[in-house]
Amino acid sequence: MVKTYHRPAKLEEALRLVADENDKNVPLAGGTTLALNVRGVDGLVDMSALGLSYIRLDNRSLRLGAMTPIREIQRSEPVRQAAQGIISESAKNYLTALIRNRATIGGILAAGNFWADLATVLVALDASVTIRGAAERTISLEEFIKNGPRKSLGGGILTEVVIPPAAAGAQCGYSRLAKVETDISIVSAAVCLVLSGKTIRSARVAVGNGSRPIRLPDLEKSMAGQTLSAAADLAARKVPSISAESDIRASAEYRKEVAAVLVKRLLI
Amino acid sequence: MKLNVAINGEAKEFDIHPKDMLLDVLRDDGYTGVKRGCSTGDCGACAIILDGKAVNSCILFAAQAEGGKITTVEGIGNPKVPSPVQREMTDAGGIQCGFCVPGIVVSATALIDENPEPTEDEIREALDGNLCRCTGYVKQIEAITLAVKETRKTRGARLGVA
Numbered sequence A: 001m002v003k004t005y006h007r008p009a010k011l012e013e014a015l016r017l018v019a020d021e022n023d024k025n026v027p028l029a030g031g032t033t034l035a036l037n038v039r040g041v042d043g044l045v046d047m048s049a050l051g052l053s054y055i056r057l058d059n060r061s062l063r064l065g066a067m068t069p070i071r072e073i074q075r076s077e078p079v080r081q082a083a084q085g086i087i088s089e090s091a092k093n094y095l096t097a098l099i100r101n102r103a104t105i106g107g108i109l110a111a112g113n114f115w116a117d118l119a120t121v122l123v124a125l126d127a128s129v130t131i132r133g134a135a136e137r138t139i140s141l142e143e144f145i146k147n148g149p150r151k152s153l154g155g156g157i158l159t160e161v162v163i164p165p166a167a168a169g170a171q172c173g174y175s176r177l178a179k180v181e182t183d184i185s186i187v188s189a190a191v192c193l194v195l196s197g198k199t200i201r202s203a204r205v206a207v208g209n210g211s212r213p214i215r216l217p218d219l220e221k222s223m224a225g226q227t228l229s230a231a232a233d234l235a236a237r238k239v240p241s242i243s244a245e246s247d248i249r250a251s252a253e254y255r256k257e258v259a260a261v262l263v264k265r266l267l268i
Numbered sequence B: 001m002k003l004n005v006a007i008n009g010e011a012k013e014f015d016i017h018p019k020d021m022l023l024d025v026l027r028d029d030g031y032t033g034v035k036r037g038c039s040t041g042d043c044g045a046c047a048i049i050l051d052g053k054a055v056n057s058c059i060l061f062a063a064q065a066e067g068g069k070i071t072t073v074e075g076i077g078n079p080k081v082p083s084p085v086q087r088e089m090t091d092a093g094g095i096q097c098g099f100c101v102p103g104i105v106v107s108a109t110a111l112i113d114e115n116p117e118p119t120e121d122e123i124r125e126a127l128d129g130n131l132c133r134c135t136g137y138v139k140q141i142e143a144i145t146l147a148v149k150e151t152r153k154t155r156g157a158r159l160g161v162a
């Protein structure tokens, strides 16, 4: 049962509280998950005074403070300008405006909400996350997702998400399929391409299978040197081999097939 | 613990528990225009404006609002002096049972305060967390579009907000 509420002004203090062995204190971001379930939590460590809500353009990289609400990311001008607007567009598709005003980028990643289209887009854009525990570590978002939030965080606090600049001349696109606009996507896909004349020089492809983003490095490699229509044929053949699960929204088979269609349509 | 907030322009202090939700604190203090539909962040009936942003008060720890400026539907207008959004919601037929309406008025008001000339897409985006089981939304979006026109004339005349 929650007994105490802390609002530290320093990250070191927040880390100390979260690491406390006598009390089970947890970091509090937007609170939209914690408000619904605080079982086993003794203390809330409100991170709103830590100065972690910001969007900065730094050497063409975008730095998003972990406490930045999703709707601010969606509406930020530098974010709209980046990667043909796909970060902003995928942020807009995260649940509802009322939730986007509170839920934070750090909160959705720490809570393991990897079904979010924003996660698919961030993986396609090679984003990394910075975690502060006893020391500071930066790992790729792909690795964070693969190891899961609990292991990746190791009791620390996610402080920042960094999105590197896309390769010079890269063209990015994102697409989704959902039952209604505010529902979680059945599948999502994001592609970034660098073209050299009529052929692809390099590509990054990520597909959201309804649960989490999957990068397709084999497909990316095989697309190099191909025309867009040849790459679309490759996608149609290779994307259906992703893993996917069946749930109330769609069957695994449907997801695999439609994911291939989304990637194909992003190419041609 | 103590909670100090300004509600509709009035400074207030509450004794709260760290696990209290803002929705309960507001309703217990008489702000019953803030509705409880689901308690899980799904319906938007409990929407309030906190420091300029429309949020669900049912999934907000009251303590998170410390030092904040809160606007509830009561602070937006009343039957005698309705705000443009409230007037147009009535006139354009955006209200049937009315349960969702405080939340819709709050979301629309936060939008117009921030962006006085929203497009229809922007209105739809700002309202995507407000469920209405009666109207089908069309009349509500019409009403808000009319209110945008109306606010061109009356901007700044809202009650209770400095």
Ligand SMILES: Cc1cc2nc3c(=O)[nH]c(=O)nc-3n(C[C@H](O)[C@H](O)[C@H](O)COP(=O)(O)OP(=O)(O)OC[C@H]3O[C@@H](n4cnc5c(N)ncnc54)[C@H](O)[C@@H]3O)c2cc1C
Pocket: A026, A027, A028, A029, A030, A031, A032, A033, A034, A035, A066, A067, A095, A099, A102, A103, A104, A105, A106, A107, A108, A109, A110, A111, A112, A113, A153, A156, A157, A158, A159, A184, B040, B041, B042, B059
């Ligand atoms: C109506 C509604 C529908 C939803 N539907 C779904 C759904 O279908 N599926 C689903 O999976 N989720 C769903 N969610 C959950 C939603 O995705 C989360 O509410 C949101 O992503 C959490 O963000 P937050 O900033 O509010 O995090 P908080 O609630 O503040 O925190 C979430 C968790 O992450 C930890 N945390 C937060 N920030 C950090 C940080 N920087 N470093 C370390 N740890 C941190 C917290 O300790 C906590 O354990 C839904 C929520 C709502 C309200």
Ligand code: FES
Pocket: B035, B036, B037, B038, B039, B040, B041, B042, B043, B044, B045, B046, B047, B056, B057, B058, B059
């Ligand atoms: S009561 Fe808060 S969203 Fe339904």
Ligand code: FES
Pocket: B094, B095, B096, B097, B098, B099, B100, B101, B131, B132, B133, B134, B135
């Ligand atoms: S008017 Fe009845 S729920 Fe909207």
